[in-house]
Amino acid sequence: MCGIHGLIHLDGAPVEPRWLTAMGDATAHRGPDDEGQHIDGACGIAMRRLSIIDLAGGHQPISNADGTLTIVCNGEIYNYRELRAQLQSLGHRFKTHSDSETLLHGYAQWGDAVVEHLNGMFDFALWDARRQRLLIGRDRLGVKPLYVLQDSRRVAFATEAKALLGLPGVRAELNRDALADYLHLGYVPAPLSIFKGIRKLPPATLLAVERGQVREWRWWRLPHAVDRGATESEWVDRIRAGIDRAVHMQMVSDVPIGAFLSGGVDSSAVVAAMAAHSGGQPIRTYAIGFEGGAAEQLYNELPYARRVAQLFGTEHHEIVVKPDVVGLLPRLVWHLDEPIADSAFITTYLVSEFARRDVKVILSGVGGDELFGGYRRYLGAHYADKFNALPAWARRVASATAARLPADRHNKWLNMARLAKGFIASAEMQADARYRSYLQVVSREGVAQLMLAAPRPGADDRLAAAFSAAGRDDELNRMFAVDAETQLPDDLLLLTDKMSMAVSLECRVPLLDHELVEMAARIPGPLKVKGGQLKHLMKRALSPQLPDDILHRAKRGFGTPMGAWLKKELLAVVRELLSPAVVRQRGLFHPEAVSALLADHEANRADGTDALLALLNLEIWSRVYLDGRASADVADELGQLAAARAAGTARPARDAVPA
Numbered sequence: 234m235c236g237i238h239g240l241i242h243l244d245g246a247p248v249e250p251r252w253l254t255a256m257g258d259a260t261a262h263r264g265p266d267d268e269g270q271h272i273d274g275a276c277g278i279a280m281r282r283l284s285i286i287d288l289a290g291g292h293q294p295i296s297n298a299d300g301t302l303t304i305v306c307n308g309e310i311y312n313y314r315e316l317r318a319q320l321q322s323l324g325h326r327f328k329t330h331s332d333s334e335t336l337l338h339g340y341a342q343w344g345d346a347v348v349e350h351l352n353g354m355f356d357f358a359l360w361d362a363r364r365q366r367l368l369i370g371r372d373r374l375g376v377k378p379l380y381v382l383q384d385s386r387r388v389a390f391a392t393e394a395k396a397l398l399g400l401p402g403v404r405a406e407l408n409r410d411a412l413a414d415y416l417h418l419g420y421v422p423a424p425l426s427i428f429k430g431i432r433k434l435p436p437a438t439l440l441a442v443e444r445g446q447v448r449e450w451r452w453w454r455l456p457h458a459v460d461r462g463a464t465e466s467e468w469v470d471r472i473r474a475g476i477d478r479a480v481h482m483q484m485v486s487d488v489p490i491g492a493f494l495s496g497g498v499d500s501s502a503v504v505a506a507m508a509a510h511s512g513g514q515p516i517r518t519y520a521i522g523f524e525g526g527a528a529e530q531l532y533n534e535l536p537y538a539r540r541v542a543q544l545f546g547t548e549h550h551e552i553v554v555k556p557d558v559v560g561l562l563p564r565l566v567w568h569l570d571e572p573i574a575d576s577a578f579i580t581t582y583l584v585s586e587f588a589r590r591d592v593k594v595i596l597s598g599v600g601g602d603e604l605f606g607g608y609r610r611y612l613g614a615h616y617a618d619k620f621n622a623l624p625a626w627a628r629r630v631a632s633a634t635a636a637r638l639p640a641d642r643h644n645k646w647l648n649m650a651r652l653a654k655g656f657i658a659s660a661e662m663q664a665d666a667r668y669r670s671y672l673q674v675v676s677r678e679g680v681a682q683l684m685l686a687a688p689r690p691g692a693d694d695r696l697a698a699a700f701s702a703a704g705r706d707d708e709l710n711r712m713f714a715v716d717a718e719t720q721l722p723d724d725l726l727l728l729t730d731k732m733s734m735a736v737s738l739e740c741r742v743p744l745l746d747h748e749l750v751e752m753a754a755r756i757p758g759p760l761k762v763k764g765g766q767l768k769h770l771m772k773r774a775l776s777p778q779l780p781d782d783i784l785h786r787a788k789r790g791f792g793t794p795m796g797a798w799l800k801k802e803l804l805a806v807v808r809e810l811l812s813p814a815v816v817r818q819r820g821l822f823h824p825e826a827v828s829a830l831l832a833d834h835e836a837n838r839a840d841g842t843d844a845l846l847a848l849l850n851l852e853i854w855s856r857v858y859l860d861g862r863a864s865a866d867v868a869d870e871l872g873q874l875a876a877a878r879a880a881g882t883a884r885p886a887r888d889a890v891p892a
Contacts, residue, residue, distance in 0.1 A: 235293070236263030236734070237305045238396045239270075239278035239358050240389035241367045243445045248277035256396040257281050262568075263307075263392065263734045269293050271303045271360065276367050278358045280305040295334050298326065301362045302341060306333035307392050308355035308377045309741065311482045316350060333357075340368075345439060348452055352482065352747065356392060356434075366443040373453045373747045374600075375423075375436030375722030378730055380570075382431050388442050393731070394431050394570040398858075405858040406430070412821065413688035414695055419574030419674035419847050420724040422695040427571040427854070436722050453747075455717050457704030460755040465770070468756055472605075472774040479746035480506035483596060491517035491592040493584060493740075494547070496537025498607070498768060498775065498784060499598025503743060505778040507596065508545040518547040519588040519595070521580060524555040529794050532580075541783060552587045558798055559806055559875045562850070563867040567857050568735040572850035574674050574843045575724050576795040582732040589736045599729055600745035603716045604753035605771035606761035607788070610671035611709055614664065631657055664708050665700050672696075672720065674843040683826045695719060709758025717750075796842035799849075800835060805878035806871050807831065807845060810852045819855060822848070 238256040240248060253270045257279055264281025271278050271294040280293045296303040310316070313332035316339060321327065325338040332353075339347035340359055345368065354376035358369045369390050371379045382389040382397045391397050398405055406429035411421045423433040434440060437453035463471075480503055484490060492507055494500050507516045520538035523529035535551055542549035558579065565582055566572055588595050602608050623631070670676075681687060696719060703714035726742070733740035743749075753761075756770065763769035772784045799807055809815065811831060813824035827848060834841030856867045 235280045235282040235305075235307050236260035236392040236396070237278070237280045237307045237356060237358055238389075238391035239276070239305070239367075240387050240400070241277075241442050242275040242387050243442070243447075244386060245275045246386075247274055248272050250277070252400060253277050253279040255399040256391055259396045259399055260391070260393050262737055265737050267292055269305075271296070271305075273303075273360060273362055276360050276365075278303065278305045278360055278367075280307070293331075293333060295329065295331065295337055297337060297341060298328075302337055302359065303362070304333060304337045304340075304357060304359045306336055306355055306357040308353055308357075308372065309483075309485075309739070310335055310351050310353040310355060311485060311746075312350075312352040314485075345441075345452075348439065354741065354745075358390060364443060366441060368439060368441045369434070370439040370452075371434050371436055373437045374717065374726070374745050374750065376726050376730065376742055376745060378727055379434040380426060380431050381434050381440065383447065384430070388440075388447060390434075390440075394426060394428055395567070397431055398428075403430070405861075407821075407855070407859060409686065410689055413677075413680050413684065415572070415851070416675045416680045416683060416844075416847060417673055417677055418695070418719070418724075419843055420720070420727070421571050422719050422723045428858075433723070436718075454702075455714050456751055456754050457710070457714065458755065459704070459707050459710060459757050461757055465760055465773075468760060468770055469774045471752060472771060473777075475746075475749040475752055476502055476744070476774070477506050477509065479743040479749050480596065481510045482746070483741045483743040484510060486594045488593040489517070489591060490594040490596070491519055491588055492547075492596045493588070493598070494518040494520050494538045494541060494549070495534045495598075496520070496539075496541050496783060496786075497534070497598065497788070498771065498779070499601030499744060501541045501598075501779055501783055502601065502771070502775050503596050503598050504541060504545055504547065505775070506743075508547070515546050515548045517588075517592060518542050518549045519584055520549070520551040521584040521587065522551065522553045523794060524553050525794070526797075529797070532792065532794055537783060537786065541779070544780070550587070550591070552584075554583055556583060557872075558793075558802055559871045560868045563853050563857055563864040563871065565732070565735070566850055566853045567864040569728065569731045571727070572847065572854040573724055573728060574847035574850065575728060576793040576842075576846060577725070578728040578732050579793050579795075581728055582735060585733040585738045585740070586736045589738045592738070594739045594741065595733065596741050596743055597729065598744060599725060599742045600721070600750075601768075601771065603713055603721055604744060604750060605768045606709055606713075606758070607768045607771075609767070609788070610668060611712060611762050611767065612765060613667045613671060614708055664711070665697075668712050668715065669696055674847055679844075683822045683830075685821060685823060707758045709761060710754060710756075713754065795846055796834070796840060799842065799845055802875065803849070805874045807849055809874050810871075811845070811848055815852065819852065821851075 250272060257268055260281055267282035269280055269292060278294060282293060293305050294303045310332040313335040316335040320338045320342060323342060327334055336347060336357060339350055348370055354372050356371045356377045356379040360367055378392060380391050380394040380397060389397055389400055397403060408427055408429040411425040411427050415421050421427050423435045426433050438451050440449045492504050494504055504518060520535055522533040522535040565578060699715040699718040703711045729740055760770050811827050813828060816822050816824040816827050830841050830844055833839040834845055856862050857864050
């Protein structure tokens with residue numbers, strides 16, 4: 234696990250070592266244990282290392298015996314022992330016990346097809362000196378991020394975008410083509426990034442630069458063919474065996490390892506499998522809760538985590554926090570590279586920081602909701618059928634009533650009203666439009682009303698493109714395929730990687746083992762979600778290991794009470810940073826539209842949590858990256874605003890938000 238970076242000049246100009254050093258310094262948090270670089274004329278590749286496997290011998294870059302092949306690799310190759318044995322039987326001699334070296338010898342044996350042999354999470358850069366060829370690539374699901382800067386003179390790459398900003402002639406500029414997507418979805422989908430001139434390499438993609446020519450191609454896609462020949466019981470057995478195999482494989486490590494444990498189905502499934510393969514030793518588990526009022530208690534899952542920890546005899550650690558969210562936001566936005574509207578980045582950072590006191594590697598349950606049908610949006614068709622079975626007059630009354638309901642996700646009853654509003658409003662839509670309505674942060678119409686400059690004509694619709702590439706004969710698996718192309722890599726996995734690596738913690742996601750993913754993609758949707766029950770098959774598979782009160786408890790996302798914080802702890806900050814004067818000066822949005830959004834949220838007329846967080850984080854990102862201010866300086870500024878409000882001395886927000 235580390236951060237990789239490098240560049241190649243298309244005109245043959247030599248690479249200067251200081252450029253690679255500067256790129257590595259920007260991502261030192263990813264690899265505090267070691268660093269290295271390799272330069273061969275016009276190409277330079279480098280890394281910062283967090284030592285996990287072969288602590289003494291795993292220094293990178295790694296070269297083959299005659300120095301013609303050199304690699305840097307970020308992540309883990311979980312099947313490296315099997316690959317090593319296979320390659321040794323073919324005559325390859327290894328210098329280390331590192332998992333990364335198997336990729337090097339695999340390339341010598343199989344060429345670019347080496348990636349098809351890998352089971353893991355990774356991005357890598359390989360320099361082939363004989364061919365004067367640079368090959369960079371990313372894992373199937375996009376667990377590890379990779380950014381690319383390409384212009385007429387060079388191609389540069391880095392695990393984090395900030396590393397590219399130190400190169401000559403590069404500065405942080407807003408990519409306005411990405412802005413509409415960001416507001417609509419709450420994240421920037423690949424291949425765009427929030428930085429002008431910097432893009433994300435999509436998951437399962439290889440990019441080769443050879444003698445001045447650049448070629449890019451996709452090497453894996455999620456299968457779309459559904460297997461209708463297996464019985465439900467057969468699928469249950471396959472799921473149980475697949476989870477067990479994936480978790481066991483990802484427990485390989487030469488350093489202490491643990492697991493995040495929320496007490497939800499996914500994290501509990503991972504812990505159960507870890508306990509079965511721990512050799513009788515208690516595994517370490519980590520849980521987090523929030524201190525505060527009713528809103529915070531909605532996110533307190535500690536009793537469930539404790540229940541699972543006791544069930545499997547784990548060495549359980551938990552922390553209850555009242556985070557200084559005002560002080561955290563600028564630092565975390567800097568680590569993220571790109572602003573997002575998913576408050577799970579805060580929770581992920583806090584629990585990662587807590588776990589890092591004991592372990593270097595953590596296993597997470599990320600991905601289970603996508604694979605096995607765990608999101609409420611997967612019930613859209615189920616409830617739409619029930620709603621559309623009502624008489625027309627009843628549907629009209631229900632729609633009119635729902636439109637007037639208040640909404641607040643951090644109050645039990647108002648959250649139910651919020652969900653009901655969403656389901657009823659989308660019930661008569663086509664499936665693709667219904668999915669979009671559940672997932673969007675701001676509607677496309679709302680984005681047009683917010684933005685001063687209309688989105689560029691002909692700009693790609695990333696969700697529409699993902700739907701076009703998805704299968705046609707199974708609605709739930711169609712949504713799964715779209716999730717795997719968009720939200721999963723560019724929101725959930727991005728924040729998981731950036732927030733864990735911010736504290737030098739390697740986070741593994743065994744439920745996204747590609748063999749398990751491929752199997753899940755073939756399960757008929759009506760079996761995954763059956764009779765309105767989310768994760769029906771997965772829960773059956775886990776029933777011998779987990780009790781009903783864990784399997785069938787109410788779902789709660791791994792987020793924060795952000796909506797409540799926006800009305801309390803963050804109120805002064807939001808009113809200042811989204812004030813008409815600030816919005817007008819930034820020059821991106823209509824001030825009155827932003828003010829109306831904030832007013833509706835404060836009055837509970839609509840739940841604007843995600844939209845306001847998107848706008849707030851974008852302004853914080855702008856201050857850090859576009860204005861070139863240190864994140865600590867921005868945090869101090871925001872802290873003073875919050876402190877003044879708490880002391881009752883806060884000045885009115887500029888052009889106060891209308892009531």
